[in-house]
Amino acid sequence: MTDGHTSIYIFGYGSLIHPGSANTTLGRSATPALFPTATLTYYARCWSYATSMRRSGAAEDDPARGVALNIVPDIQAHCNGVLIEVTPEELARLDDRETYYDRVDVSYQTLPDDLDQAAEAITVYTYVGQREKRRLPPGAFISTRYDAVVREGAALYGEDFAQAFVQTTRPHTLPIREAVYPNDPVK
16 A cells, blocks of 8 residues: 555556556556566456557558457456556556556456565556457458567566466467557557
8 A cells, every 4th residue: 555545556468568568658667577467367368359450561441450469257267467556647548548448447356476465455457348349350460569569578577477378368360460550569
């Protein structure tokens, strides 16, 4: 608890696990040491969020077909991620970034891996893709850069975290392609 107030955290499960991605939005310089790892229960991580990514070299009128990570309710699932402590101003910036995601309170479903963190009074939010963004378009693909950001991010927390990341992410059959991502968080 900070100054008698409940601390606010975001549970990051996709590109936000990469400090470079989170820092771009938050406007600060954090490292993995500042993002404690945690587990979110009753949600499954999957490739089910249609984004504004377009194939590299695609014409302006070519539809966006990119796919990013999302989580969906599932009482038998869980996924690992990180906790990012945020100020109200940073939370507003994340809300702006996570367009078409709903911010959901998951305070009682989030288990920090560090027991000291668990004893602290915290509010934890995460972002869940809105239903209309979960309909993937024909020709959907995962951007090479986005795939690299989430894999690099997971690796920053050690081999066990990276393995759990893969194990708690539903498999996909989508191709991975070079793409233009208008808001590429890590360049």
